[in-house]
Amino acid sequence: MNNTSSESTTKVYIAPLQGFTDYTFRAAFTSLFGSPEAAFSPFINAHEPEQRMYRDVLPERNVGYKLIPQILGNDPQKMALVLIELEQMGYKEVNLNLGCPHPMVTKRTMGAGLLPFPEKIETILNELVTNTDCQISVKMRLGLNSIDDWKAILPVVNKYSLSEVIIHARTAAQMYKGDTNVNAFIDIASQLKHPICFNGNIFTLEQFQELSTKMPYVNRWMVGRGLLANPLLINEIHTGIKSSDYDIRASISKLHEQLIYLNSLRLSGSSHVFNRVKPYWEYFAQSFKGMEKGLKKIKKTYSLDGYQIACNEMFR
Numbered sequence: 001m002n003n004t005s006s007e008s009t010t011k012v013y014i015a016p017l018q019g020f021t022d023y024t025f026r027a028a029f030t031s032l033f034g035s036p037e038a039a040f041s042p043f044i045n046a047h048e049p050e051q052r053m054y055r056d057v058l059p060e061r062n063v064g065y066k067l068i069p070q071i072l073g074n075d076p077q078k079m080a081l082v083l084i085e086l087e088q089m090g091y092k093e094v095n096l097n098l099g100c101p102h103p104m105v106t107k108r109t110m111g112a113g114l115l116p117f118p119e120k121i122e123t124i125l126n127e128l129v130t131n132t133d134c135q136i137s138v139k140m141r142l143g144l145n146s147i148d149d150w151k152a153i154l155p156v157v158n159k160y161s162l163s164e165v166i167i168h169a170r171t172a173a174q175m176y177k178g179d180t181n182v183n184a185f186i187d188i189a190s191q192l193k194h195p196i197c198f199n200g201n202i203f204t205l206e207q208f209q210e211l212s213t214k215m216p217y218v219n220r221w222m223v224g225r226g227l228l229a230n231p232l233l234i235n236e237i238h239t240g241i242k243s244s245d246y247d248i249r250a251s252i253s254k255l256h257e258q259l260i261y262l263n264s265l266r267l268s269g270s271s272h273v274f275n276r277v278k279p280y281w282e283y284f285a286q287s288f289k290g291m292e293k294g295l296k297k298i299k300k301t302y303s304l305d306g307y308q309i310a311c312n313e314m315f316r
């Protein structure tokens, strides 16, 4: 049980969020707020056409911070080929996705769809671990539909040499809603041989502190939606100092500006930039409580110009 002896430094990771935390976001974020201990790429689907697979993780697009690419799949050989490719790009650690809850993925026995099948997970881990010198980590949920799937998976996970296991303490059936199951996480921590990382519903410094007080032996944390709602969250966790609403909004304004700028270098045409950036408001909105009129205006815009005017009113 190595998760009861604490490491000295707190590590906070940027979670993978397909459609949000791509290389443009990571470049924008790290240029403004510094590098996290690591950022995980949204999953690379081992069954996608090869020319599209690696565009988010090309080393020249991910400079100045530690990126850990993530693989999703169900075919151990195909997944091993992706791993070897990533290793050749220079990656020293790769993450296995055992958490994606979307039915299109789980029905094909990928992501969280693998959780009821420990023997399939074993075949995949075996193939990945034996085919490379890369370190392998796992990001998993508690189960597909049952909160107990993890119990049969843990002996498999413990058999292999893994760099860490990130637990999003929900079932896939819960998607992203409802409470995380902290007691199940504590059970896993007491049985897991590898370093453990907590993920799920850390939106505020208080929530982090409550979890950290309850589990002082956990030193690895991963934040996703909370970081999009408050780009200063990692800094708050490291310093223990809460940011003001004003500072949070100012940080979103800067991040948003940088996202527009970097996306406009990468995409052709303002409508592409607009379609890429507008969805972030789903998360930014958390930090603009009481400004529903402005948020509505943003929601109703259909051109980059109108959108920027509506955003500027919010950031004033």
Ligand SMILES: Cc1cc2nc3c(=O)[nH]c(=O)nc-3n(C[C@H](O)[C@H](O)[C@H](O)COP(=O)(O)O)c2cc1C
Pocket: 015, 016, 017, 018, 019, 020, 041, 042, 043, 070, 097, 099, 100, 139, 168, 176, 199, 200, 201, 202, 222, 223, 224, 225, 226
């Ligand atoms: C829009 C969206 C896309 C996501 N994409 C991925 C992904 O590609 N790989 C993955 O492991 N998790 C993915 N997740 C899950 C997050 O990494 C994270 O586990 C989850 O949001 C819970 O953490 P949070 O409450 O800090 O956001 C995604 C979540 C969302 C909301």
